[in-house]
Amino acid sequence: MTCREVVALMTDYLEGALPAADRARFEEHIAGCAGCTAYLEQLRVSLRVLGALAAVPVPEAQRLELVAAFREWRTRA
Amino acid sequence: MAADPDLEAVRSGDEAAFEALVVRYHGPLLQLAAQYVRDRGVAEDVVQETWIQVLASLKRFEGRSTFKTWVYGILINVARARRRRESRLLPFTSLFRREGGNGPAEDHDRFNRDGAWTTLPARWDSLPESRLLSLETLAKVSDAIAALPEKQREVILLRDVAGLGSEEVAGLLEITPANQRVRLHRAREAVRQALEEYLR
Numbered sequence: 533m534t535c536r537e538v539v540a541l542m543t544d545y546l547e548g549a550l551p552a553a554d555r556a557r558f559e560e561h562i563a564g565c566a567g568c569t570a571y572l573e574q575l576r577v578s579l580r581v582l583g584a585l586a587a588v589p590v591p592e593a594q595r596l597e598l599v600a601a602f603r604e605w606r607t608r609a
Numbered sequence: 610m611a612a613d614p615d616l617e618a619v620r621s622g623d624e625a626a627f628e629a630l631v632v633r634y635h636g637p638l639l640q641l642a643a644q645y646v647r648d649r650g651v652a653e654d655v656v657q658e659t660w661i662q663v664l665a666s667l668k669r670f671e672g673r674s675t676f677k678t679w680v681y682g683i684l685i686n687v688a689r690a691r692r693r694r695e696s697r698l699l700p701f702t703s704l705f706r707r708e709g710g711n712g713p714a715e716d717h718d719r720f721n722r723d724g725a726w727t728t729l730p731a732r733w734d735s736l737p738e739s740r741l742l743s744l745e746t747l748a749k750v751s752d753a754i755a756a757l758p759e760k761q762r763e764v765i766l767l768r769d770v771a772g773l774g775s776e777e778v779a780g781l782l783e784i785t786p787a788n789q790r791v792r793l794h795r796a797r798e799a800v801r802q803a804l805e806e807y808l809r
Contacts, residue, residue, distance in 0.1 A: 534638050534720070534724025534725060535720060535724055535725050535726050536725075537724060538721040540741040540794075542698070543790050543793055543794035543797060544790055544794075547775050547790055547793070549775075549786070550788060566630035566729060567725075567726035567729040567730055568726075570729060570730040570732045570733070571730045572732065573732065573733055573734055574730055574731075574804070574805065575742065575797060575801055576799055577733045577736070577804070578750075578797060578800050578801045578804055579769055579797070579808040580741070580768055581705070581741060581742065581747065581750050581800075581804065582750065582765070582800060583749060583769065583770070583772065584742050585636060585637075585640065585747055585750060585751065585770050586636040586637050586770050586771070586772070587636055588635055588636030588639055588640075589632075589635070590631060590632055591653070592623060593655075594653065594657055595628065595631060595632070597657070598627075598628075598631050598657070598660050599624060599627070599628055599631075601661055601664060601748060602624055602627045602664065603624065603627075605664040605665075605667075606622045606624070606792075
């Protein structure tokens with residue numbers, strides 16, 4: 533596999549979607565390639581930053597309104 | 610499907626469990642809502658309406674997907690309905706966001722004719738966490754997502770921000786798993802590139 537081919541398969545690799553034979557060739561390439569190793573690391577870092585986007589505080593008024601809606605739902609249930 | 614502890618807690622009337630879900634899902638739900646409607650206030654309304662609908666439909670939920678996926682599915686429906694309603698009120702031209710093309714995810718001069726790197730990518734393993742997760746970095750990533758075509762935005766928000774499984778994402782968006790991965794690959798590459806430019 534060339535570096536270009538390995539980069540094209542990065543998402544399939546990270547998603548666990550590569551057939552076993554391709555996965556083995558992919559990993560063999562990565563093990564001997566500093567560029568592809570760095571690139572894979574960049575993608576993993578990108579995923580961590582994306583995950584961090586999830587932390588947005590709920591506005592207080594919205595939270596209280598939903599808790600009130602939940603209480604009402606519970607009394608009707 | 611195994612019992613979902615979040616679902617069971619909410620169904621049994623556990624207020625703290627419900628509130629914890631509202632807090633935990635807020636960011637991903639809001640960002641997904643913001644992909645369909647234009648302003649933040651409307652996106653917040655969409656999140657609110659989603660939870661109200663979750664409560665209204667909870668008894669009928671049959672567990673064919675996970676509870677979490679079900680909540681995101683409701684949000685997508687609420688947000689799309691809201692957009693349709695808004696689109697009748699808006700001048701026609703304002704409906705179209707500028708969207709990037711569907712060009713190749715990687716820029717091809719990074720590789721030589723043999724397909725090997727011309728310049729090695731920078732190593733990010735020693736970047737300080739404080740820089741990586743700073744508000745500025747997060748804002749850059751948000752901008753990069755906002756600039757994606759909608760089909761890629763939906764996938765990266767559901768898969769990487771909300772953290773749904775890849776099959777759940779494909780199911781929600783009614784696309785094949787392979788297509789889901791193609792969109793995800795392009796979207797992740799755009800985010801990686803934005804980070805590369807910002808962190809260099």
